[in-house]
Amino acid sequence: MAELNKMDNKVIIRGIIDQIRQHEGVFYYDVTLPAPDEYSRPASVVLSTNERLPQKVGEVVNTLCKINSYYRTFQLKNGDTGRDYKTRFEVDHG
Numbered sequence: 001m002a003e004l005n006k007m008d009n010k011v012i013i014r015g016i017i018d019q020i021r022q023h024e025g026v027f028y029y030d031v032t033l034p035a036p037d038e039y040s041r042p043a044s045v046v047l048s049t050n051e052r053l054p055q056k057v058g059e060v061v062n063t064l065c066k067i068n069s070y071y072r073t074f075q076l077k078n079g080d081t082g083r084d085y086k087t088r089f090e091v092d093h094g
Contacts, residue, residue, distance in 0.1 A: 013045060014062040017055055027052050031061060 015031040022028070028048050035042040047053075047065060055061045077084050 009067045011065055011067060012062070013047060013065050014060065015042075015045070017057050017059055017061055018044070020057060026050060029053065029061065 013031060013033070015033040017029050018032055019030040020027060021030075026048050027050070028046055031045050031047055033043045033045065047061070047063070048068075053061060053063070074087055075084060076087055
């Protein structure tokens with residue numbers, strides 16, 4: 001059971017780096033994951049780290065990450081116009 005607790009909120013991310021950004025000393029990596037099959041869209045994630053990874057844009061990254069937050073998408077309706085729209089919120093996972 002102790003081994004499972006060590007892996008809480010952790011995942012191995014393997015994908016191609018699409019973009020690297022830096023803001024206030026934190027590096028952000030937009031990574032596209034492999035699609036499950038040829039008919040599905042690939043998922044994407046954003047990795048953040050205080051240290052720059054050795055990989056560059058277009059290269060494959062394969063790293064252990066801790067999940068700190070995730071995005072939820074909601075379908076909402078504008079009260080004034082009645083138009084539907086989507087919005088995303090970041091949910092802190094701790």
